[in-house]
Amino acid sequence: MATPTNSQGHAQLPPPTNIQMVDLKTQYLAMQDEVDQAVLDVIRSGAFINGPAVRSFQASLEAYLGAGHVIPCANGTDALQIALMALGLEPGDEVIVPAFTYVASAEVIALLQLSPVMVDVDPRTFNVRAEDIAPAITAKTKAIIPVHLYGQSCDMAPIMELARAHNLYVVEDNAQAIGARYTLPDGEVRATGTIGHIGCTSFYPSKNLGAYGDGGAINTDDEALAKTLTMVANHGQSRRYYHDVVGCNSRLDSIQAAILNCKLPRLDAYCARRQQAAAYYDAHLQDLPGLLTPARQANSTHVFHQYTLRIDGDRRDALQQHLQAAGVPTMIYYPVALYDQEAFRGTAANAVTFLPNTDLLTREVISLPMHSEMDEDTLAYIVGAIRSFFA
Numbered sequence: 260m261a262t263p264t265n266s267q268g269h270a271q272l273p274p275p276t277n278i279q280m281v282d283l284k285t286q287y288l289a290m291q292d293e294v295d296q297a298v299l300d301v302i303r304s305g306a307f308i309n310g311p312a313v314r315s316f317q318a319s320l321e322a323y324l325g326a327g328h329v330i331p332c333a334n335g336t337d338a339l340q341i342a343l344m345a346l347g348l349e350p351g352d353e354v355i356v357p358a359f360t361y362v363a364s365a366e367v368i369a370l371l372q373l374s375p376v377m378v379d380v381d382p383r384t385f386n387v388r389a390e391d392i393a394p395a396i397t398a399k400t401k402a403i404i405p406v407h408l409y410g411q412s413c414d415m416a417p418i419m420e421l422a423r424a425h426n427l428y429v430v431e432d433n434a435q436a437i438g439a440r441y442t443l444p445d446g447e448v449r450a451t452g453t454i455g456h457i458g459c460t461s462f463y464p465s466k467n468l469g470a471y472g473d474g475g476a477i478n479t480d481d482e483a484l485a486k487t488l489t490m491v492a493n494h495g496q497s498r499r500y501y502h503d504v505v506g507c508n509s510r511l512d513s514i515q516a517a518i519l520n521c522k523l524p525r526l527d528a529y530c531a532r533r534q535q536a537a538a539y540y541d542a543h544l545q546d547l548p549g550l551l552t553p554a555r556q557a558n559s560t561h562v563f564h565q566y567t568l569r570i571d572g573d574r575r576d577a578l579q580q581h582l583q584a585a586g587v588p589t590m591i592y593y594p595v596a597l598y599d600q601e602a603f604r605g606t607a608a609n610a611v612t613f614l615p616n617t618d619l620l621t622r623e624v625i626s627l628p629m630h631s632e633m634d635e636d637t638l639a640y641i642v643g644a645i646r647s648f649f650a
């Protein structure tokens with residue numbers, strides 16, 4: 260059947276109801292036979308926990324990241340929690356975290372009776388910088404959690420320098436940036452998550468490398484830390500039924516690992532598709548008054564877990580409603596600064612109650628549909644809908 264055309268002979272725009280923030284179904288259909296077989300193989304093998312699929316995914320992810328050790332676990336939040344548990348911190352120790360991030364990055368700090376110290380971020384890249392972190396360091400600071408927000412690396416070299424000078428651990432929250440690469444000052448290119456002492460990532464379905472359920476992983480190059488992380492994730496046991504420390508139970512199941520084994524070889528292609536969509540958005544949106552397309556972090560690639568705009572003048576919610584009416588879904592990541600969350604009110608974390616860039620971003624950011632299956636007709640429709648708001 261011929262593509263329907265409008266009166267000017269242009270391809271007709273897709274029906275707005277088709278547009279999704281994330282399209283996991285089309286991505287699945289492109290590898291259906293492979294995934295179905297991999298899942299069936301696990302079911303037929305009966306090796307649901309710690310089966311061969313988990314071990315092969317672990318090895319493949321180590322190779323992909325160039326990481327010494329990968330410890331798969333149940334989700335990205337657990338990865339962060341296990342990382343902090345393995346560092347031997349004491350209650351009241353301070354951990355520095357950006358205030359503009361997903362709650363998990365700070366939640367695990369508070370959960371472990373440590374003190375989250377929230378700091379501001381760069382209003383153009385949305386990432387925390389060494390200069391945001393430095394003034395927050397005290398004698399009680401033990402660790403920093405840089406979050407590679409929306410899919411590009413924080414500028415890690417100055418953060419690592421600061422950490423070295425103050426003897427701090429660095430735990431990278433790489434949940435949104437798996438697939439991104441950071442170039443160190445000596446020219447060495449590293450996968451995000453492999454620059455600090457520990458990297459943590461998530462395989463939540465909508466992440467760039469998403470499972471069909473929950474999953475996560477921790478990585479480190481430090482042999483001793485790897486042993487501790489493995490032990491903590493497995494009930495604190497080094498030998499079965501001998502528990503050396505209080506740990507938790509956090510596993511990646513074999514079915515999820517089998518699915519991830521199908522998707523990991525495709526991750527770079529998925530990221531490239533996201534980068535193409537981002538380039539289209541950039542090219543067609545950068546001239547609009549009061550609208551800022553996302554700035555690229557120096558020394559990092561961007562894998563666009565999110566494509567996030569800023570719009571000034573208290574117009575963000577109006578733009579969101581305008582797009583909603585046109586059938587274009589958008590999301591606000593994140594509408595509330597962590598220091599303003601009810602959960603942190605009246606806690607040590609509330610020592611900070613206002614950070615100007617974070618405050619600005621909670622009011623100005625809006626994330627557009629972004630996934631590995633974006634096609635040009637959909638992009639053209641979304642861009643047209645946005646441009647009509649400014650007309």
Ligand SMILES: *Cc1c(COP(=O)(O)O)cnc(C)c1O
Nearest residue numbers: 334335336361363434435461463
């Ligand atoms: C998704 C995410 C997490 C948590 O991952 P889960 O697998 O959902 O627990 C942590 N930090 C950031 C920045 C995230 O985006």
